Amino acid sequence: MAACSLTIFVVSQSSPDIRLFSLYNYHLKLITTAVSSPTPLQEYEFLTEIGIEPRNYGSFVDGYWKGSGSVVSSVNPANNKPIAEVVEASSQDYEEGMQACFKASKIWIQLPAPKRGEIVRQIGDALRSKLEYLGRLLSLEMGKILPEGIGEVQEVIDMCDFAVGLSRQLNGSVIPSERPNHMMLEMWNPLGVVGVITAFNFPCAVLGWNACIALVCGNCVVWKGAPTTPLITIAMTKLIGEVLEKNSLPAAIFTSFCGGAEIGQAIAKDTRIPLVSFTGSSKVGLMVQQTVSQRFGKCLLELSGNNALIIMDDADIKLAVRSVLFAAVGTAGQRCTTCRRLLVHEKVYNSVVDQLLEAYKQVKIGDPLEKGTLLGPLHTRASRENFEKGIKVIKSQGKSSQVVRIIESKGNFVQPTIVEISPSADVVKEELFGPVLYVLKFKTFEEAVEINNSVPQGLSSSIFTRSSDIIFKWIGPQGSDCGIVNANIPTNGAEIGGAFGGEKGTGGGREAGSDSWKQYMRWSTCYIISVRSTMGANYHLHRGSTLASKESMVVTYFRVYGLG
Numbered sequence: 001m002a003a004c005s006l007t008i009f010v011v012s013q014s015s016p017d018i019r020l021f022s023l024y025n026y027h028l029k030l031i032t033t034a035v036s037s038p039t040p041l042q043e044y045e046f047l048t049e050i051g052i053e054p055r056n057y058g059s060f061v062d063g064y065w066k067g068s069g070s071v072v073s074s075v076n077p078a079n080n081k082p083i084a085e086v087v088e089a090s091s092q093d094y095e096e097g098m099q100a101c102f103k104a105s106k107i108w109i110q111l112p113a114p115k116r117g118e119i120v121r122q123i124g125d126a127l128r129s130k131l132e133y134l135g136r137l138l139s140l141e142m143g144k145i146l147p148e149g150i151g152e153v154q155e156v157i158d159m160c161d162f163a164v165g166l167s168r169q170l171n172g173s174v175i176p177s178e179r180p181n182h183m184m185l186e187m188w189n190p191l192g193v194v195g196v197i198t199a200f201n202f203p204c205a206v207l208g209w210n211a212c213i214a215l216v217c218g219n220c221v222v223w224k225g226a227p228t229t230p231l232i233t234i235a236m237t238k239l240i241g242e243v244l245e246k247n248s249l250p251a252a253i254f255t256s257f258c259g260g261a262e263i264g265q266a267i268a269k270d271t272r273i274p275l276v277s278f279t280g281s282s283k284v285g286l287m288v289q290q291t292v293s294q295r296f297g298k299c300l301l302e303l304s305g306n307n308a309l310i311i312m313d314d315a316d317i318k319l320a321v322r323s324v325l326f327a328a329v330g331t332a333g334q335r336c337t338t339c340r341r342l343l344v345h346e347k348v349y350n351s352v353v354d355q356l357l358e359a360y361k362q363v364k365i366g367d368p369l370e371k372g373t374l375l376g377p378l379h380t381r382a383s384r385e386n387f388e389k390g391i392k393v394i395k396s397q398g399k400s401s402q403v404v405r406i407i408e409s410k411g412n413f414v415q416p417t418i419v420e421i422s423p424s425a426d427v428v429k430e431e432l433f434g435p436v437l438y439v440l441k442f443k444t445f446e447e448a449v450e451i452n453n454s455v456p457q458g459l460s461s462s463i464f465t466r467s468s469d470i471i472f473k474w475i476g477p478q479g480s481d482c483g484i485v486n487a488n489i490p491t492n493g494a495e496i497g498g499a500f501g502g503e504k505g506t507g508g509g510r511e512a513g514s515d516s517w518k519q520y521m522r523w524s525t526c527y528i529i530s531v532r533s534t535m536g537a538n539y540h541l542h543r544g545s546t547l548a549s550k551e552s553m554v555v556t557y558f559r560v561y562g563l564g
């Protein structure tokens with residue numbers, strides 16, 4: 001395995017606006033494959049354990065694997081070599097799958113919620129039995145390091161456990177009526193079919209967050225994963241399909257398609273799908289919302305982030321620096337919750353930047369499947385090209401004279417980069433989906449909150465401070481405007497018990513815990529009065545009179561209720 005030690009490039013500062021440190025003191029292992037490149041699957045024999053073949057159909061239609069669309073190769077981001085092929089879904093496959101799914105929804109809706117919970121529990125057990133294999137596939141296909149890959153599958157297992165409990169708590173409420181003998185109550189009923197469109201960076205967690213809840217809420221699921229992670233879509237679907245078959249349930253309760261925008265748009269347009277849960281960029285999410293809204297469908301949007309971490313002058317600097325490293329470099333900066341903006345109080349600014357530079361040097365870039373790797377490749381060649389373009393824009397805005405050398409390697413490797421820049425720079429307001437960290441200086445807490453809230457996105461946010469006063473201001477109405485608000489904890493990471501999502505350009509949707517399940521059901525307020533009690537109502541109002549005729553009852557009814 002060839003290796004190269006890259007020296008540190010510390011750039012000269014040519015403009016007060018920006019100083020860019022590109023630290024390359026990493027031992028990058030150039031990922032080389034054996035001279036004779038084996039057939040794709042020989043290198044990855046473990047894939048057969050989870051039903052992945054050298055060529056795979058990419059549509060799960062009414063229990064059958066089909067595909068009459070394009071043939072694509074899923075590629076290993078560490079060396080850009082093919083892993084396996086997938087025959088994507090065509091529009092015909094989609095229509096056939098949707099017809100079966102819609103039909104199956106009439107059956108699934110009739111199962112009592114706890115019985116649906118039992119099916120989801122079995123899905124969790126099926127995932128447990130293949131945890132390592134699925135985690136390995138996830139790292140192989142997406143490029144995140146193995147502990148993160150396994151951790152992501154575990155998150156789906158935990159969601160299954162959560163949903164089992166939830167299946168016995170889809171509670172409505174009884175509300176006191178203002179009318180005698182009236183019953184007023186809230187009912188939650190299934191929507192029927194939930195469409196789930198997911199992003200490449202959490203290729204199965206987002207499915208888990210949506211499908212576990214949608215299923216126990218009585219909905220069938222139709223899923224389109226990211227076009228560049230089709231193998232994880234197929235592997236997850238196979239496991240779920242086996243559970244449904246074992247329980248003699250219609251396989252179309254869970255339908256999935258491998259494909260891109262065409263299938264995504266088909267889901268967005270489909271009136272058989274009352275709710276579309278979309279996870280991805282704000283740009284695409286807005287298009288999807290417009291399409292879904294035109295048919296009065298509902299959208300659950302989980303979109304881009306641009307997450308800030310504030311270090312106050314009284315913070316535990318060592319803790320803060322470690323947290324920034326994890327949040328800015330983890331997953332190669334490809335999390336929606338990645339720390340993209342570091343706001344540092346002027347009193348501790350130099351100390352924080354110096355310690356951060358030291359911490360970055362410890363990061364090991366390499367094959368995500370190898371033990372000890374902290375930073376794997378970006379997901380695709382296009383991701384890497386986008387990163388390079390982003391760096392050029394940063395340079396153009398700052399007119400810096402730095403030289404940023406992207407490692408020439410077989411994989412999509414880039415260097416984590418720290419940029420000192422003004423909060424007013426345009427680039428700071430955009431989500432550059434890679435390991436670039438903007439470092440901004442501030443004087444007061446109020447100024448830091450204003451900078452935190454100054455971007456179009458509103459997903460995650462963090463503050464590091466020892467002051468409880470500051471913490472309570474930070475989580476209050478004059479603090480962070482994000483959906484996730486941390487104190488002395490980095491911007492990334494999330495617990496499934498809480499609702500996950502963000503405000504503003506992040507879309508306002510919530511997934512996973514707390515009351516997120518209410519988005520997957522339709523809500524009715526029911527008013528009930530029994531015939532016997534209507535007689536009583538009449539008696540009650542005209543205690544002395546004989547039973548009035550039907551007409552007078554109606555008249556009475558309208559008079560009592562001020563309707564006539």
Ligand SMILES: NC(=O)C1=CN([C@@H]2O[C@H](COP(=O)(O)OP(=O)(O)OC[C@H]3O[C@@H](n4cnc5c(N)ncnc54)[C@H](O)[C@@H]3O)[C@@H](O)[C@H]2O)C=CC1
Nearest residue numbers: 198199200225226261264265280281284302303304305336
């Ligand atoms: N808020 C959250 O929970 C999360 C947000 N994200 C965001 O996702 C983005 C990165 O993921 P990408 O896959 O690159 O996002 P993307 O927006 O490019 O694609 C997301 C999904 O939309 C599909 N799609 C593309 N065009 C479509 C169209 N016209 N109609 C319907 N579907 C279409 C894609 O095939 C993919 O499955 C980042 O912005 C990240 O912040 C990622 C994970 C979680």
Ligand SMILES: CCCCCC(=O)O
Nearest residue numbers: 202205337492493494
């Ligand atoms: C869709 C999953 C997002 C989890 C947020 C994180 O682990 O940073």
